[in-house]
Amino acid sequence: MKSIQPGSFEGEENHMIKVIKTEKEHEAVVAEISSLIDRDPDPGTPQADRLELLSLLVENYESHTFPKRAPDPIEAIRFRMEQQNLKQGDLVPYMGSRSKVSEVLSGKRPLTLSMIRALHSQLGIPASALLREPRSSEEVAAESVQWNRFPLKEMIERGWIVGSPKTDNPQRLLAPFFASVGSSPLQLAALFKQTKTARTARTLNPYALAAWTARVMNRAMEEPLAAEYKPNSVNMKFMMEVARLSWSESGPRLAQEFLREHGIPLIIEPHLSNTHLDGAALMYDVERPVIGLTIRHDRLDNFWYCLLHELGHIALHYGRGFTHFFDNLDVKETSDPQEQEADQLAGRALIPDDEWNRSPAKSLRSREAAQHLARKLRINPAIVAGRMRRESGSYKILGQMIGQGKVRICFPEVDWSLN
């Protein structure tokens, strides 16, 4: 018996259709439905019949899996606006003014009786829906978190949490773990929402990202404070000082110690599956920022650029309303102004513009040119080689110079086998 494969149309009507029982089957059927909808089959054709049948199966599955809930007043109004293609201005006759419409739809103002009457009589919105209490943000957030979608198995393997993904309630298992970033569903939901702005080339798994973030924050809280973080202490001079630590073979470790002495925990934590993350600047704590690096690419050039990039975020954005920056620095071009700023600052701290413009490394692609500038700046040649590769767009050159395999060995306490 063939199983249902999304996206395959040839002879699909011959596939046996069965009741959906798992999420995987559900996803496959939803994909096929959207493909069929795209093809817009004529009524009465086998494809149209199949579309109808599959829709019933999905509806049946979802009614069991996602319990139905009556819409609250705002959802009901928005639903009708969408149906009738109405804009906020079109609701002014029923609510009184444009500002009232806006406030009601944002949940800041409750509906008055006259509003309910007008919306019911003029737009046909059921009075039962309009009379219902709007749900709290907390409720909305709680519903948006699917606790079983966290990478529980991987987290247990890494020793982040203790329990069994099969027998334990995921929410109960995970709630303490998320204490550092806020265990409430509202805070988690906020975190998920913000991952959409992460610098990445592909869709991140927000649950894996949230888990990694919480892990880094948890470990940062365990770090003994060598010193208090002094606001605005991270600046160009500070960053250049960090960059010069690269001269040593154990530079990455020295940088970690240096940052600890300045009240900034640098946490090395391998990334989880489907996050493809290089690092993050985490600013949840008002007392001190935290840097997390995954060392996904075990290369000196990558390490130093990532570290300086995250320090750039701290220099530029800490205490200015930002809570975090997630970075996949394989993504070279970014339109995000904060990312651009951090890129530029990191680049200048590692190799000042005037030095770069004067250096043979700008025009040559040779080992000697990289070493020449590295000696002058007292930084690791891998940093110069990395810049030369990035600027030229040629990643075939200087492959022997970028310090492959020389970062993770500086952190032997990390279990790299899980990465």
Added chain:
Amino acid sequence: MFAFKDDHYVPLLRWKRAERVGLRALTTNIRGQITPFVELVPTVDNAPSKVSADIRSSWGFSPFFLDFVNLPDVESDDIVARVSEALRFAGTRAILVTGLDRGPNYQTAIANAVTTDKRGACIRLFPHDLGSSWLPIHLADVLKRLGLTPEQVDIVADYQLLSDFAMPFIELCKKLPHLQRWRTFTVISGAFSKDLTEYDKNGQYTRSREDWLFWNAHGRVSLPRRPTYGDYGIQYALYTEPPERSNPSASIRYTAHDYWVIMRGEGLFNEDGPGNSQYGANAQLLCEREEFCGRSFSYGDRYIDNLSQGIEGPGNPETLLRAGTNHHITFVTDQLSKSLLISTGDAPSLGRYPNQQPVQVERRPTRVAYSGMDQPPQTRPIK
């Protein structure tokens, strides 16, 4: 008087613009210690008036050797006669070069010019000539054709590629008839590679100057007559033209004490490549190497230093060959003077590289024989 002192130098130069300008830019002191061996090449304009004008502007009125061996139609053409006439008219002092296996028309043209100029001639001996047991007979034949005695002839033993032919000087002296009678006696050899393809792009290398080392090794033993030093400089000993539509790498060839520094970049025309800006960048690296002689050492060094600072540039294959040739001739001339000074113990110990120990030594060429040498200095006159 045409004579070579012990520290005289005969650089072989193919008569292209880079070599011409490199020669022209030599200082008066250096010019007084060298006699260029000029080879005309077929890819440039060899109109007699142009050749004579170029010679006059680049070298002036001092003696020089001139060989037509690379020109394809030299046997059927009267170019030897026309060029030698133009040179004579320009007042330059060419010593025309012939060899043992040149055609009869060529030999006749040389003989005619020699008769008119009364300046003698040069006989260039290639490895196959030097290895032949018929050498004395062939030499006698050419002398007869030229109507000259050995005292009126300069001998240039051209080893070409030292890797293929490396006859010890002691053996060469034995094979060469009339050894003490030749007006001058020079050995030229080459050790530079044909091109730089044996070196990876984007790198710096050193290549042993086997020609210089060989001359030092074999010229310091007791010899009936010590040959004057000559070389092909930073060019390949066998003449070949670069392929058309090539994509040459941006490279610098720089002569150091007993090796060359080779800086090889990537193709100048590589898509998205750094192109000619590589020259300035490599010049910057070269100027910081210990081998760099300093901008006041020669015209070539000054050009490289200017290039490194962006004062001149961006540079191209010709300007770098010009600078490299000029530096090489200056360096070797300097090296010959100093090596002779050192050998006699008359000079203070010298640093190998000007960047290391800028020791000032009086640059007065002296005729100093190696200990044990019993032959007279080469001071035969030229008419």
